[in-house]
Amino acid sequence: MVIPSQAQTPPTSMKAESTVAARVAAAAPHIEGKTVEGKPFRLSSLRGKVVLVLYWSTGCAVCRDKMPELRTNYEGWVGKPFELVAVSTDTRMQDVLDYEAILSRTVSTRQRFVQLWAGDSSYRDNLGPHAQLPAGYLVDKSGKIVERYLGRIPPEAWDRIADLL
Numbered sequence: 001m002v003i004p005s006q007a008q009t010p011p012t013s014m015k016a017e018s019t020v021a022a023r024v025a026a027a028a029p030h031i032e033g034k035t036v037e038g039k040p041f042r043l044s045s046l047r048g049k050v051v052l053v054l055y056w057s058t059g060c061a062v063c064r065d066k067m068p069e070l071r072t073n074y075e076g077w078v079g080k081p082f083e084l085v086a087v088s089t090d091t092r093m094q095d096v097l098d099y100e101a102i103l104s105r106t107v108s109t110r111q112r113f114v115q116l117w118a119g120d121s122s123y124r125d126n127l128g129p130h131a132q133l134p135a136g137y138l139v140d141k142s143g144k145i146v147e148r149y150l151g152r153i154p155p156e157a158w159d160r161i162a163d164l165l
Contacts (some may be wrong), residue, residue, distance in 0.1 A: 013134050028143040030055065031087070033123035036115045040122075041085075043100045044143065049081040050164045051139040052125075054153070055118075056086060058095045066152055071111035073158055080165055081141065084113040087125070089133065093117055140164050 022153060031043040031053065043051065046118060050076050054070070057062035073082045088096045103112065116123060127137065136149035 009034070023121065027137060029127055029137060029145055031085070031116070031117050031125040032128070033118075033120050036088075036096060036117060041114060041116060043085065043139070046085075046139075047143045048141055049083050050141055050161055051083045051085060051159065053087065053137040055083045055089055055127075055130045055133060055135040055140060057089045057133055058099045059090065061111075062132045062152060065132065070153065071107060071113075074113050075108070075111045077161070078110060082161060082165060085116065085121075086113060086120050087116045089130065090119050091119065093119060099158050138164075145165070 001018065027042060028098065031041075033041055037042050043053070058064065065092065072082065074082075079085075090096050096115070118125070132150050134149075134151065134153070136153050136157070137145050138147040138149070138157060140146045146164070149157060
């Protein structure tokens with residue numbers, strides 16, 4: 001798990017990380033578990049869609065700060081072969097549930113995306129622990145990682161998503 005005080009990434013590191021990752025396509029990520037609502041989830045079920053996987057925590061100020069922007073962009077892609085999957089790395093499920101309770105009262109359902117909790121006993125992934133949050137992975141329609149982002153998701157990521165659609 002990530003300690004929230006270590007979770008913030010300086011903005012200068014994200015462009016270099018994104019550029020390096022864009023040159024190397026990685027093997028298909030494996031993510032499975034239950035959504036916060038208790039429904040089974042497998043990333044492989046989204047093959048054929050472009051997917052942005054975001055690792056975050058309620059204790060990460062940068063993560064929380066970017067959520068409204070992510071929600072707005074997500075809503076803009078409704079009806080397109082795109083999905084946003086957020087994986088909370090919080091140590092306590094109650095923190096995730098408290099956050100979700102606020103969202104249920106304040107955020108339109110068109111802006112709600114898949115939310116998993118990495119602490120659930122059913123959760124599995126092959127991407128390893130994340131020393132910095134937020135951490136994002138852009139997955140193409142074939143299920144392969146094409147870019148990786150550390151820190152804020154850069155505006156160029158949305159152009160890249162459009163290219164992949």
